[in-house]
Amino acid sequence: MSLFTWSMLLHFIRSRLAGALCVSLGLAGAGCGTAPGQVPAVASARPLVGVAPEPEPVSLLIRQQLRAVPAGEEAVRAFYDSTYAVAWTLPTGSLNPDAHATLALLARAPEHGLRPADYDVAGLQALRDSLQQPTLPLLQAGQRARLDVALSQAALRFGRDLGRGRLHPYTPTAKEKAAGAAGQPAALLRAALNRHAVPAALLANAPTNREYRLLQAALARWLAQPAAPDSAALRQRQFEQAAVNLERWRWEPLADSSYVLINVPAYELLVVAHDSVVRRHRVVVGAPGTRTPTLSSRLTHFTLAPDWHVPRSIATKEILPRLKKDAGYLARHNYALYDGQGRLVNATGVNWAAVTAQSFGYTIRQSAGCENALGNIVFRFANPYSVYVHDTPLRQYFAQPARALSHGCVRLENPLLLATYLLRREGNTARLPSDEECARQPRPRELRLVGPLLFTSATPPAPPKTAACVSCPMCTAATR
Helix, strand or coil: CCHHHHHHHHHHHHHHHHHHHHHHHCCCECCCCECCCCCCCCCCCCCCCCCCCCCCHHHHHHHHHHCCCCCCCHHHHHHHCCCCCCCCECCCCCECHHHHHHHHHHHCHHHHCCCHHHHCHHHHHHHHHHCCCCCCHHHHHHHHHHHHHHHHHHHHHHHHHHHHCCCCCCCCCHHHHHHCHHHCHHHHHHHHHHHCCHHHHHHCCCCCCHHHHHHHHHHHHHHHCCCCCCCHHHHHHHHHHHHHHHHHHHHCCCCCCEEEEEEHHHCEEEEEECCEEEEEEEEEEECCCCCCCCCEEEEEEEEECCCEECCHHHHHHHHHHHHHHCCCHHHHCCEEEECCCCCEECHHHCCHHHCCCCCCCCEEEECCCCCCCCCCEEEEECCCCCCCEECCCCHHHHHCCCCEEECCCEEECCHHHHHHHHHHHCCCCCCCCCHHHHHHCCCCEEEECCCCEEEEECCCCCCCCCHHHCCCHHHHHHCC
8 A cells, every 4th residue: 555545544544533532532622623612523513614524535545546547447537536436345344236246247257258357357356355354444445445446447348348349449339429428338337336237237238139149148058068077178269269259249230130141150141130030041161271251241232144253272273283184174164264365265275284373374264054163143242352152053062961161152052042032122023033044044144232231150160060069159059
């Protein structure tokens, strides 16, 4: 405790002891505040006009503790305002019910993908226990002040992490900006204390979309299960995977009530409208070496009977080795070869033995048709990874339980049914061709969409969906 703090406490004690001595001895005079012959003042007397009442020692120490609060934690100072009133402890030194409930919530931070150490839960528990030990009143006052400020700081930080995420902790959300002064973290915490509803108020900061709620609830259930003695490393990886995805939802809260979600661990595409799943489609997602990226975008259009412009990585790693063995491979699979100027090239006239992945100066395009890798339809959306959602001629893979098999794009079962739904939700009654009609007349055709939001969620376990991960939070949330 600092010298300044001790001097304040000693001043407080001396003033209290002096007043008590005057009353007990019936003394009067300048030192006791009464004139000779007057009745000594009692504790219930009104304070002198223009003289502020003596502050309580814990409030004085809270004011001192706030000087050590680091920059960026202005909400803690705002919470105490200029009163420095005690918020979490009773005069007896024990925690009040709000403090017990808040400390219990902080100890359950892992249920929300957060770490108790970030809120100094162990330190708060040690301070709580120290208040139960016999000690001098002065020391207890210091412990109460430390606990009060630390618990306020931890509660505000926990609510902030739930609402803003940990990447940009000092950037207010759009919700906070729109709420005004009464909706700021310090004001909300003070109001919650007045209602004795602190945990509920802190949890109200979390995202409310369906996927976040399901994953958070699954994580809480999973943490409550007993862990196998030899599973610590796997369990930690599974926890971190769930925690990362909860954090991603905090970074990008859903502004729309209708959206398309590709749940990668479940190998499933969901169409959500007003918090209800209205369509489900099986999908094939990226293999462990070419994972489907996590992203958010908006569906803008889809193409019927699309051409496929083969990515360079696939052309050099997969098609070039085949061409070295058989120059007729492209023609048999409906591919066309173009040089750097876009001119058509006869693949049989190229010395493929001399071509390497580094010197490969061609582009390959597969025309629309039954064997086209994109199938009969591809859904397009802006993203930096050049991935899309599309049909596939290899539909037998949808029957497999583990479907992490693609180069990163998402292959979709029954894609024309999804296209029809998306058109109808926008009032577009355009008729779409059947698979057979697409095969007979493979001419590319684009249809624009107003477009729902599209999200991909998480990355699959490696190896994907094994028996070891069936009960992990990512997989159990995915089956809801």
